[in-house]
Amino acid sequence: MDEWDAMGHGMKVDLRAADWENVSLRVTVGFLVTAPIPLIFNHFFLGNRHSGGGTGGIQQVRVVASIMTLAFFGLVAFIISAGFRGLSHASATEQSIALPLGGILIGIVDFLMFLALSINMMAIVGTSL
Numbered sequence: 001m002d003e004w005d006a007m008g009h010g011m012k013v014d015l016r017a018a019d020w021e022n023v024s025l026r027v028t029v030g031f032l033v034t035a036p037i038p039l040i041f042n043h044f045f046l047g048n049r050h051s052g053g054g055t056g057g058i059q060q061v062r063v064v065a066s067i068m069t070l071a072f073f074g075l076v077a078f079i080i081s082a083g084f085r086g087l088s089h090a091s092a093t094e095q096s097i098a099l100p101l102g103g104i105l106i107g108i109v110d111f112l113m114f115l116a117l118s119i120n121m122m123a124i125v126g127t128s129l
Contacts, residue, residue: 020086024103031110060066080107
C-alpha cells in the first residue's frame with residue numbers, strides 16, 4: 001500500500017520544487033557568507049609576496065588557484081541550474097517561485113563575486129586559466 005493512499009484523495013503534494021529551491025538558496029547563501037575568506041587570503045598572500053616571504057610555493061599556489069577557480073565555477077553553475085530546475089517544478093505544480101528565483105539571483109551574484117575574486121587571485125599569482 002502506498003503511503004499516500006492512507007492520506008486520502010488529493011493529499012499528495014509534490015515537494016520536488018521545494019527540494020530544488022532549498023538546494024539552490026542554501027548553497028548560494030553559504031557561498032555568499034564564505035566569500036570574504038578568499039578575499040582576505042588574497043590580500044594576505046599579496047602582502048607576503050611583496051615582502052618576499054611567499055615566493056617559494058608560488059607554483060603550487062598557481063595550480064591550486066586554477067583548480068579551485070574551476071571547481072567554484074562548476075558549483076555555481078550547478079546551483080544556478082538547481083534554481084532553474086526548482087523554478088520549472090514550482091511553475092508546473094503552481095507553487096511559489098520566490099525561493100528558486102532568489103537562489104538564481106544570489107547564484108548570479110556569487111558567480112560575479114567569485115569571478116572578481118578569481119581574477120584577483122590569478123593576478124596576484126601571475127597566472128591565467
